[in-house]
Amino acid sequence: MADRAPTVPLTTAPLPTVPLPAQSVSKSTSKPSSIPPASSLARFGDKIYGAVIFLASLSIFGIILWLFWQLTGASLPSIRHFGLSFVTGSEWDEVSSSYHVLPYIFGTLFSSAIALLLAVPVSIGAAIFLSELAPRWIRTPATFLIELLAAIPSVVYGLWGIFILIPFMKQFIVTPIVGSRLPHLPIIGELFKGQSAGYSMLAAGMILAIMVTPFITAVTRDILRAIPRSQREGSYALGATKWETISQVVIPYAKSGIIGAVILGLGRALGETMAVTMLIGNQPPNTPNGISLSVFQPGYTLASALANKFSEASPGLSTSALVEVGLVLFGVTIVVNGAARLLVFYTAKDVQGGK
Amino acid sequence: MADVTTQKPTSLQDLARAQTSAPTATKILAENVDFYYSAFHALKTINIVIPDRQVTALIGPSGCGKSTFLRTLNRMNDLIDGTRLTGKITLDGEDLYDKRVDVVDLRKRVGMVFQKPNPFPMSIYDNIAYGPRIHGLTNRKKLNEIVERTLRGSALWEEVKDKLKASAFALSGGQQQRLCIARTLAVEPEVILMDEPCSALDPNSTFRIEQLMEDLKKDYTIVIVTHNMQQAARVSQRTGFFLRGEMKEFGDTDQIFTSPKQKDTEDYVSGKFG
Numbered sequence: 001m002a003d004r005a006p007t008v009p010l011t012t013a014p015l016p017t018v019p020l021p022a023q024s025v026s027k028s029t030s031k032p033s034s035i036p037p038a039s040s041l042a043r044f045g046d047k048i049y050g051a052v053i054f055l056a057s058l059s060i061f062g063i064i065l066w067l068f069w070q071l072t073g074a075s076l077p078s079i080r081h082f083g084l085s086f087v088t089g090s091e092w093d094e095v096s097s098s099y100h101v102l103p104y105i106f107g108t109l110f111s112s113a114i115a116l117l118l119a120v121p122v123s124i125g126a127a128i129f130l131s132e133l134a135p136r137w138i139r140t141p142a143t144f145l146i147e148l149l150a151a152i153p154s155v156v157y158g159l160w161g162i163f164i165l166i167p168f169m170k171q172f173i174v175t176p177i178v179g180s181r182l183p184h185l186p187i188i189g190e191l192f193k194g195q196s197a198g199y200s201m202l203a204a205g206m207i208l209a210i211m212v213t214p215f216i217t218a219v220t221r222d223i224l225r226a227i228p229r230s231q232r233e234g235s236y237a238l239g240a241t242k243w244e245t246i247s248q249v250v251i252p253y254a255k256s257g258i259i260g261a262v263i264l265g266l267g268r269a270l271g272e273t274m275a276v277t278m279l280i281g282n283q284p285p286n287t288p289n290g291i292s293l294s295v296f297q298p299g300y301t302l303a304s305a306l307a308n309k310f311s312e313a314s315p316g317l318s319t320s321a322l323v324e325v326g327l328v329l330f331g332v333t334i335v336v337n338g339a340a341r342l343l344v345f346y347t348a349k350d351v352q353g354g355k
Numbered sequence: 356m357a358d359v360t361t362q363k364p365t366s367l368q369d370l371a372r373a374q375t376s377a378p379t380a381t382k383i384l385a386e387n388v389d390f391y392y393s394a395f396h397a398l399k400t401i402n403i404v405i406p407d408r409q410v411t412a413l414i415g416p417s418g419c420g421k422s423t424f425l426r427t428l429n430r431m432n433d434l435i436d437g438t439r440l441t442g443k444i445t446l447d448g449e450d451l452y453d454k455r456v457d458v459v460d461l462r463k464r465v466g467m468v469f470q471k472p473n474p475f476p477m478s479i480y481d482n483i484a485y486g487p488r489i490h491g492l493t494n495r496k497k498l499n500e501i502v503e504r505t506l507r508g509s510a511l512w513e514e515v516k517d518k519l520k521a522s523a524f525a526l527s528g529g530q531q532q533r534l535c536i537a538r539t540l541a542v543e544p545e546v547i548l549m550d551e552p553c554s555a556l557d558p559n560s561t562f563r564i565e566q567l568m569e570d571l572k573k574d575y576t577i578v579i580v581t582h583n584m585q586q587a588a589r590v591s592q593r594t595g596f597f598l599r600g601e602m603k604e605f606g607d608t609d610q611i612f613t614s615p616k617q618k619d620t621e622d623y624v625s626g627k628f629g
Binding site: 234236 | 463
């Protein structure tokens, strides 16, 4: 109510006061006859507007279908030639015209997984801090900086990775781990096998983590800010501490939204090309199937393969195979996003119950 | 006095007054309380005596400061940046705003029910168990007892006993508000603050919550902010009238509604403004 208005300085922007159409407010006190009936022109305008926005939303479907159609069409020769072995085989050889992408698919998923593993805890922590704990004088500049971080072109991240991240990583991460007992442990040791030249899955994963952190943080922060104040007050009113309120009320309330934020970051990580190409090494690890669980090994992603190979591709099967790489990337993105959507759907149902 | 009482809207009220007509102990005492939102002077020199185990109603037009005052009693306003309070508020003689007071303990003693039902995004059971759990209770049997007792106490048990694991969001608004009352009871407070608890509810749910307050005041001190003057008259023993940040009049509910001393109070309770 109005007497509570000053007690609730929501940080979200106040609703703009939308001026009602003049005809509906101007003469509300006079006789109804003074309100002119809506002109047929205005009604016609309504229809035009409806049609325009319908077309706008339809265009999204159109573009996706068109893209899919073109990609499929152009990769048909390759699909016919290799069939399913295109995605299950490991060899990519221009000389023998043998094209298979399993290592690229693996590299795409592996580098993104490393990125999320590193980025999610940092992002959620940062978002909680910005939304729940930070004093105002930190909150505003920090939020601005995070949004700025999201706007840096990826080639700049790539350069920074080459000159700063890789030397740092070699000195402070790779060398100590290789010298330790970690690589000799069962199972976990697999992750740290071999020596690294720096250009590796880890370097790509770390740069991806840095690139998706601002996205996940910004979206998560907005979601936390949008949680009704009454939820927090309800918890505090029962004598809960700040941490109890955050961990048991705020986060569960935001759960599905936070997963959505992570999906957004994942989508970006899967498709990111430039920075990854600059850091991942661009060759499958030297194993029989071109797959290695070691984060120190170089790798290749679908996106970086496309970027590297397209300029040299000769017309014919080689080009067709590269278009199929694009199609596979498209498919991987759809599958991963779809799975994540399902996850959101089920957690949302879990939280909202009968709703 | 007798002729005044006959004008009271409910006979339950008379009964309650008969029981509590002896002077009761003071639970909360506010002395010269001034409150500011940054530069805005929201409460001006408020003095009030809230008696133990009675219902005290705070009435007044929108923006008069009654909710603000209510929220000073469990220091809920501490959560808002730039607020400041001067003066003294004591609970059983202890200064609420003393530096040594732990707000977490204070809020355990002074519970609050909000204007809009605000159940947590969890099951009915967990909503109630939330408070006892954060205060360290893990014993399943005891939790079960508390859930049943408080749900019975808030007249919700019969409606939800078969679906305690269902989400609290699946309940109707009135049920949610009774769940929030049960949740407040579960931490066994001494005082329950109610900030327009019925303003989002239909008449039937309102009636049930008013009945509930009758029961609760046997064990709890209740302070209710309400826009509904009939409600204040029905449920409370003491009433305070707020206007523009000042408390214009405070006294027995009977007296406020039948023979107010101030012109402003009379105008408000007779519906001339508000």
